[in-house]
Amino acid sequence: MKRRFFGAATFWAVFVLTAAPLQAQFEDMSAEESNAAAADYQKYCALCHGTEREGYVNDQAPSLRSESLMASGYPTELLYTIGYGRRGTPMGAFSEEMGGPMSREEIRRLTRWLNEQVGVEPADLSYEPVTGDVGLGEKTYGDHCVKCHGAQGEGEIGPAIGNPAMLSLTSDAFLKYAIENGRDGTEMRPFRDQLSVDEINGVTAFLRTRASGWKMKMPVLESPPAPEDWILNPESPAPEFVLKDDTYVSANDLLRAVQEKRRMVLLDTRVTSTWQMAHIEGSVPMPYYDDFDTVTANLPTDGTWIVSYCECPRAAAESVNSELVKQGFQNTAVLWEGIQGWVALGYPVSVGQSTVMETAP
Ligand code: HEC
Ligand code: HEC
Incomplete structure (x- = not known):
C-alpha cells in the first residue's frame, strides 16, 4: 500500500474528519493561515527547534527544515510527533487530547506550514515492513x-x-x-x-x-491470533468498564483490564501493516474495510467485551464499533485515546510478525 493513499485517504480523513473537507489539506495556505501557523511555531516550538527551524537550539531538538524529513515525514510522522510527542524525550505532546495547548486544526495548520517552508515533493513511501537480517x-x-x-x-x-x-x-x-x-x-x-x-x-x-522496548533481547514477533484465540483470558471475569458517552473506554481503564488479565476481545481496526508496526498485545487485526459478515462470524455473542481501537483517535474504530452495535453485540467499546494516545502514555505494545521478517540466529 502506498503512503499517498494512506496519508490522504485514511490518515487525513480520520485526523481531520470534523475539521475541514479533505481537499483543503492539499491546497496552498492563505496568508492568514500562514501567519497564524508561523506565530504558533514561534510560540511553541522555537525554544528548542530554533526561530528558523534549524534545530539544535535546546535539548538536541532535530532540524525541522531538512528536505529529507519533509519528503519522508509529511504529513503522518510530523502530525503524530507533534500531536502525541515522544514520551521520555523533551518532545512533548501538543494535542489537546493529550493535555497539550493545540487543537487538531492548529496542529494540522502548523504541519502544513512546516512543509510549505521546505517545499519538497513527498517521497512515495510504502507502509509495508522492510525485511532484513x-x-x-x-x-x-x-x-x-x-x-x-x-x-x-x-x-x-x-x-x-x-x-x-x-x-x-x-x-x-x-x-x-x-x-x-x-x-x-x-x-x-x-x-x-x-x-x-x-x-x-x-x-x-x-x-x-525494538518497538516494544530496547531491553528485550529478541522480542517475540506475534502472528495475528487465530479465531479460537481471539478471546483473551477466557477463564477470567469481565472487566468493569465505565464508558464515556456509552461508547468510550479510557486508556487507563483498558490498561488495568490488560494488567488484570480480564476476559475480552481487542480489535485493531487500522490497516494491518500498522498492526505489525506496533499493537496492543493480543489484539486481532480487523481493518475497518474488512467484510463485516465474515468477520463477525468469529466474534463471541455471549456479551464478552469487545474493544476496538485505531490510530485516529477514533474514526475507524467507531465505524467498526457501530457496525457491531447494529448487529446486536452487547458490550462494545472504543478506546478513547487511540493507539497514539496509548503509546504516548508509555503503555506497552507488541510488534507483529511479518511473514518474511528474519530473526537473529
Ligand atoms: C522542549 C524542547 C522542544 C519543544 C518546545 C518542541 N520540541 Fe520537537 N523535538 C524535541 C526533541 C528533543 C525532539 C527529538 C526527540 C527524540 O529524541 O526522538 C523533537 C522532535 C520533533 C520532531 C520529529 C523530528 C524528526 O526528525 O523525526 C518534530 C516533527 C517536532 N519535534 C516538531 C515540533 C513542533 C512543531 C514543536 C512546536 C509545536 C516542537 N517540536 C516543540 C524538542 C522540542
Ligand atoms: C554522527 C552522528 C550520527 C550517526 C553516526 C548516525 N546518526 Fe542517525 N541521526 C543523527 C542526527 C543528528 C539525527 C537527527 C537529524 C535531524 O536533525 O533531522 C539523526 C536521525 C536519524 C533518524 C531519524 C530519526 C527521527 O527522529 O526522525 C534515524 C532513523 C537514524 N538517524 C538512524 C541512524 C542509523 C540506523 C544509524 C547507523 C547506521 C545512524 N542513524 C547513524 C546522527 C547520527
Missing part, C-alpha cells in the same frame, strides 16, 4: 550508529531512535529513508554509499524489533 542489523547498529544514537537507542547527538513512542508511530520506510538519505544540513549523513543494501535493511528491521 535482524542479527546483521544489530551488528550494523553497534558499528555505525551507537556513537550518535546511544547503545540502547536512548539518543545522544541524534534522536532517541530506540524510543517505543517513536518507533510505534513511524513506518519502516520512514526509518530507512533517513538511514539511506541522511538528513541534509545535520549530523545525520546518508548511509547509502557506506552500508550495503543488506546492512541498511537489517538495521531497519532491527530497529523495528
Whole structure:
C-alpha cells in the first residue's frame, strides 16, 4: 500500500474528519493561515527547534527544515510527533487530547506550514515492513550508529531512535529513508554509499524489533491470533468498564483490564501493516474495510467485551464499533485515546510478525 493513499485517504480523513473537507489539506495556505501557523511555531516550538527551524537550539531538538524529513515525514510522522510527542524525550505532546495547548486544526495548520517552508515533493513511501537480517542489523547498529544514537537507542547527538513512542508511530520506510538519505544540513549523513543494501535493511528491521522496548533481547514477533484465540483470558471475569458517552473506554481503564488479565476481545481496526508496526498485545487485526459478515462470524455473542481501537483517535474504530452495535453485540467499546494516545502514555505494545521478517540466529 502506498503512503499517498494512506496519508490522504485514511490518515487525513480520520485526523481531520470534523475539521475541514479533505481537499483543503492539499491546497496552498492563505496568508492568514500562514501567519497564524508561523506565530504558533514561534510560540511553541522555537525554544528548542530554533526561530528558523534549524534545530539544535535546546535539548538536541532535530532540524525541522531538512528536505529529507519533509519528503519522508509529511504529513503522518510530523502530525503524530507533534500531536502525541515522544514520551521520555523533551518532545512533548501538543494535542489537546493529550493535555497539550493545540487543537487538531492548529496542529494540522502548523504541519502544513512546516512543509510549505521546505517545499519538497513527498517521497512515495510504502507502509509495508522492510525485511532484513535482524542479527546483521544489530551488528550494523553497534558499528555505525551507537556513537550518535546511544547503545540502547536512548539518543545522544541524534534522536532517541530506540524510543517505543517513536518507533510505534513511524513506518519502516520512514526509518530507512533517513538511514539511506541522511538528513541534509545535520549530523545525520546518508548511509547509502557506506552500508550495503543488506546492512541498511537489517538495521531497519532491527530497529523495528525494538518497538516494544530496547531491553528485550529478541522480542517475540506475534502472528495475528487465530479465531479460537481471539478471546483473551477466557477463564477470567469481565472487566468493569465505565464508558464515556456509552461508547468510550479510557486508556487507563483498558490498561488495568490488560494488567488484570480480564476476559475480552481487542480489535485493531487500522490497516494491518500498522498492526505489525506496533499493537496492543493480543489484539486481532480487523481493518475497518474488512467484510463485516465474515468477520463477525468469529466474534463471541455471549456479551464478552469487545474493544476496538485505531490510530485516529477514533474514526475507524467507531465505524467498526457501530457496525457491531447494529448487529446486536452487547458490550462494545472504543478506546478513547487511540493507539497514539496509548503509546504516548508509555503503555506497552507488541510488534507483529511479518511473514518474511528474519530473526537473529
Ligand atoms: C522542549 C524542547 C522542544 C519543544 C518546545 C518542541 N520540541 Fe520537537 N523535538 C524535541 C526533541 C528533543 C525532539 C527529538 C526527540 C527524540 O529524541 O526522538 C523533537 C522532535 C520533533 C520532531 C520529529 C523530528 C524528526 O526528525 O523525526 C518534530 C516533527 C517536532 N519535534 C516538531 C515540533 C513542533 C512543531 C514543536 C512546536 C509545536 C516542537 N517540536 C516543540 C524538542 C522540542
Ligand atoms: C554522527 C552522528 C550520527 C550517526 C553516526 C548516525 N546518526 Fe542517525 N541521526 C543523527 C542526527 C543528528 C539525527 C537527527 C537529524 C535531524 O536533525 O533531522 C539523526 C536521525 C536519524 C533518524 C531519524 C530519526 C527521527 O527522529 O526522525 C534515524 C532513523 C537514524 N538517524 C538512524 C541512524 C542509523 C540506523 C544509524 C547507523 C547506521 C545512524 N542513524 C547513524 C546522527 C547520527
